[in-house]
Amino acid sequence: MILLGFSTATLAQAPLDLPSSFVIEADKASYADIADLVVISPLIVDVTVRKVRKLPTEQAAGVPTSLERVLVEADVMALIRGEGGITPRVRFLLDIPKNAKGKIPKIEKQRMYLFGRQVAGRPGEVQLARPNALALFSANNDALVRAITKEAVQVNAARRIASVSSAFHSAGTVLGEGETQIFVKTDNDQPLSLTILSRPGQQKIWAVSTAEVIDASATAPQRFTLLWYRLACGLPRALPADRVEGASKADTARAQADYSFVIESLGPCGRNR
Template sequence: MIHPTKRFVRMPGTMMVAVILLNLSTPTLSAEVSPGATYADLADMSDSARLVLRAQVRKMAPVEPARARGVRAGWTRYYIEARTEALIRGDAPLGQSLRYLVDMPPDERGKAPKLKKRSVLLFATSAKGPAGDLQLVAPDAQVLWDADAEARTRAILAALVAPDAPRKVTGVREAIYVPGNLAGEGETQFFLDTADHSAASITVRHQAGAPTTWGVSFSEVAAPADSAPARDTLTWYRLACFLPNSLPRGVNLSEDASSRGQAEADYRMVLGELGPCQRNRAAS
């Protein structure tokens, strides 16, 4: 439970200077203090972060509205001083003292959230200066810490740097259904676009008298049709959160209307088995 604060002390001039020096882009994301971050929330932030750390909030003060450009209606930008507790991801030492800006909504009572002495996970692109001025990956890239959130974040970070990590999916390039020799048999392949132009594909297989199966491959080798990813894994995230809701116009290269219809049906089936990409904050 987040308790409301009774009041805030006006920031001294030195703090105000720090706020001016930090450069936050206009926020397009919603800050999330409660409910907790979903797998997709953590993956969104982890994928963009060069620094991930746990810190304890020591001081917190609202930024004057005139100096907080782009804050969404009803929200407040806060200047926070914190103490580093653990560096989870990063290739450079980080000092004990940290400063950053974060956008947050009011609590359930309409008051400012009280975070002093609470631990948070922070996702940042950089830390500059001797005082540790953090640049968060998004105006709301802060999550209340608990052991589960840290464990999930560590697992995501490990998956992101694994040699066989699935690449970012950006769309569907081609779809084709080829019927088999027997009635009820056939195979659909979806060739995916990726951010680094590496290979990725989904294979859906139909066998007479057997359930339809599917799988995904992030290599030149065709996917085994029994390798559908488990929910809340990085492979699931790459598909469920970034595949388009329907096949784009012109990508279905199946030979006839019946085959094109089967490819469309198979794509809907894959999306249905992946399930929704739930976020408690908007996608970056």
């Protein structure tokens, strides 16, 4: 895995007449929008567009009339993520939305991030992870891309949540005391559990553990980290009653209330795309 540093100094870019659904803007990116692309992209490259060439109709079969398929050549400013390096110049196909006049904006000289993968056996060719897997360069976007990538490449990086597998609530010895444990299934069966503690006269607290044995020193995740993103964007909004094991109606209700407390504490996912 390669993470290269570079100066963030750059010329101011002219605003593009493109919807934010197509490219993440320089000054309005959310953590979730960037993370959505980082976690699915084995290649992340900071580039400056050098040349854009419209493709003939026969090479753009199936492209909606609202889009223009082009071949983009770009100079690599930095390789953020990728195995085996990257060529100094890359090429990629892009379907650009047309404006009201049927024209596409000029993106030459624009600095942006590409999220995708290298095409096997074709050095310098990049396939975008999604048709809109682009983000304009800015100091804010640079910080987000690098911070999220640094977490995502770790061996124990938080993984995509598949479902809530089970939960149970244990009442305490005094009124108002109790503990709820919720076990979460991830796409690679990484251990993940939530613990919510209630004590009379004290504020309810919760923590997340990523170990096989629940860590007594675990805490709630810091906002705008990869673990926070996985939880805030991946957990269902409510705890299904059938996931609460061997509980009375009262205990099920407590477990569901504790789960709602976690969701409220995490706050909105913040995904805009």
